[in-house]
Amino acid sequence: MKSKKIIVALTGASGIDYGIEAIRALSSHDVETHVIISKWAKQVIEKESFNTLDDFQKLPDYMYKENDMSAAISSSSTILDGMVVIPATVKTVSNIATANTGNLISRAADNMLKMKKPLIIGIRETPLSPGCLHNLNQLSLYGAIVLPLSPGFYHRPKSIQDLFDFISGKILDCFNIPNDKYTRWNSVIQSE
Numbered sequence: 237m238k239s240k241k242i243i244v245a246l247t248g249a250s251g252i253d254y255g256i257e258a259i260r261a262l263s264s265h266d267v268e269t270h271v272i273i274s275k276w277a278k279q280v281i282e283k284e285s286f287n288t289l290d291d292f293q294k295l296p297d298y299m300y301k302e303n304d305m306s307a308a309i310s311s312s313s314t315i316l317d318g319m320v321v322i323p324a325t326v327k328t329v330s331n332i333a334t335a336n337t338g339n340l341i342s343r344a345a346d347n348m349l350k351m352k353k354p355l356i357i358g359i360r361e362t363p364l365s366p367g368c369l370h371n372l373n374q375l376s377l378y379g380a381i382v383l384p385l386s387p388g389f390y391h392r393p394k395s396i397q398d399l400f401d402f403i404s405g406k407i408l409d410c411f412n413i414p415n416d417k418y419t420r421w422n423s424v425i426q427s428e
C-alpha cells in the first residue's frame with residue numbers, strides 16, 4: 237500500500253503537461269494517484285502535449301471521467317490526503333469557489349475544503365480577470381493553496397523539463413513530501 241492517496245484533476249487549460257508531470261512526480265514518491273480528466277483537458281492533451289493520450293492513460297493508479305459522479309472519490313467518506321487541480325481553468329476555479337459541485341472535479345475539490353484537506357489550485361491563465369482574481373482570493377481564504385503555473389528562474393532552468401520539475405517540486409512541498417525536484421534558493425546562494 238502506498239503512503240498517500242492524492243487526487244490530480246486535469247482541466248482544459250494550456251500547460252497540460254504540468255499536470256502530467258505532477259502525476260509522474262507523485263507516482264515516483266509513493267503516492268497512489270486518482271486522476272480526473274475533464275473533456276476539455278483531453279482535447280488540450282491532443283493539441284499540445286508532449287505525451288500521447290495513450291501514454292498519459294497508463295500513468296494513474298485510478299482514472300475517472302469528470303461526469304463519473306458515483307465514483308468512490310465523489311464522497312468524503314473516502315479517505316484521501318489531498319487534491320491538486322493542474323492545470324486549473326478559470327471555469328473550474330469558478331465552480332470550486334462557488335461550491336458548484338456539478339462534476340467530479342468540483343465535487344471532489346469541495347470535499348477537500350469541507351474536510352480541511354490540502355487543495356492546490358494550479359491556475360493557468362494570463363492576465364487574470366477581476367472575477368477570476370476574486371474567485372482565487374475566495375479559495376485562498378477557504379484554505380486552498382493557489383499555485384500559479386509560473387516557475388521561478390533562480391534554479392537556472394535549461395530545459396522545459398526543468399520548469400515542469402520546479403512546479404512538481406512545489407506541489408510535493410505542499411504535501412510535505414521530501415524531494416529534490418528543483419534547486420532550492422539556499423543551495424543557489426551556497427554555490428555562488
Ligand SMILES: Cc1cc2nc3c(=O)[nH]c(=O)nc-3n(C[C@H](O)[C@H](O)[C@H](O)COP(=O)(O)O)c2cc1C
Nearest residue numbers: 247248249250274276277280325326327328360361
Ligand atoms: C487549446 C485550448 C487551450 C485553453 N487554454 C486555457 C487556459 O489556459 N486557461 C483557461 O482558463 N481556459 C483555457 N481554455 C478554455 C477552457 O478549455 C474552457 O473554458 C473549458 O470550458 C474549461 O472546462 P474545464 O474546466 O471543465 O476543463 C483552453 C481551451 C483550449 C481548446
